[in-house]
Amino acid sequence: MKNKKIRIAVSGANGRMGKIIIKEIFKIKNIILSILITKKKIKNIQYKNKNYKIKKCTSLKNQEKNFDVIIDFSEKKNTIKNIKYCVKNKKNIIIGTTGFNDEEEKFIKLSSKKICIVKSSNFSNGINLIYFILKKIIKKLKDKKIKIKEEHHKNKKDSPSGTSIEFAKIINKKLRKKFCKNEILKSKNINFISKRKGNIIGNHSIIFSDKNEIFKISHKAKNRSIFAIGAIQSAIWCFKKKFGLFSMKNIINKK
Ligand SMILES: NC(=O)c1ccc[n+]([C@@H]2O[C@H](COP(=O)([O-])OP(=O)(O)OC[C@H]3O[C@@H](n4cnc5c(N)ncnc54)[C@H](OP(=O)(O)O)[C@@H]3O)[C@@H](O)[C@H]2O)c1
16 A cells, blocks of 8 residues: 555546646656546547556446546536546545536535545636635725636637636625625626637636726636646545545645
């Protein structure tokens, strides 16, 4: 057990994020890519081979002996299915998938009483630092108009992005306003602007304004490795944890 390598399963392995996660796993010692889970059966995923076998499958069924932690960046229905599997088989899960509704969020919270879940709408260091900064400054900016602007590639399914919703939750929680997703989207105290075009990986801004000034916090993802690295660090971090719901901020605080 002392030098046991952590075996990681990747769900959504054929997606934009999945492919980068695979590439980044190969760069790290002491972890093994053990299973690739894709929606359709695949023959070839290109990777520089290692001297161990990597399983390819379309579901986690009967795979419980073959992995320790799963990293899931796929689609929410599939992620919920994987959480149920993980609860049943006592496996920990890293959730990168976004777009969950309030009921699904509750289910995730409940599941984390049985297993360890690390869930972040954004696994980059920069965005998690903005979460931290926001908490510190929001009360001083409460009288300003608030706009949350985001741009992503044309294939992104959820809108506004999970990161925008997280910004709004942090702002509303600090101002003691309603903060579940449904209420946030209905109440008009924050103006959301979402654009979908080209291949944009992820641009986010929070803009505070009044008649005298404009104050802006921005983040631009230059590549997807920032999310993949955060998710892998989370998988290593949660390997021995028993249960609980955590986010990338817990991992950053450990550094
Ligand atoms: N938290 C973060 O830091 C972060 C960063 C980037 C993206 N994301 C989120 O991560 C998710 C994936 O993003 P992406 O850009 O990689 O999307 P993507 O390119 O569409 O990849 C999603 C992959 O999941 C696969 N999939 C769907 N159902 C599946 C199933 N039942 N079993 C296995 N695989 C299944 C899809 O297969 P098909 O292609 O066959 O449909 C696709 O390959 C999205 O929710 C996105 O918002 C989060």
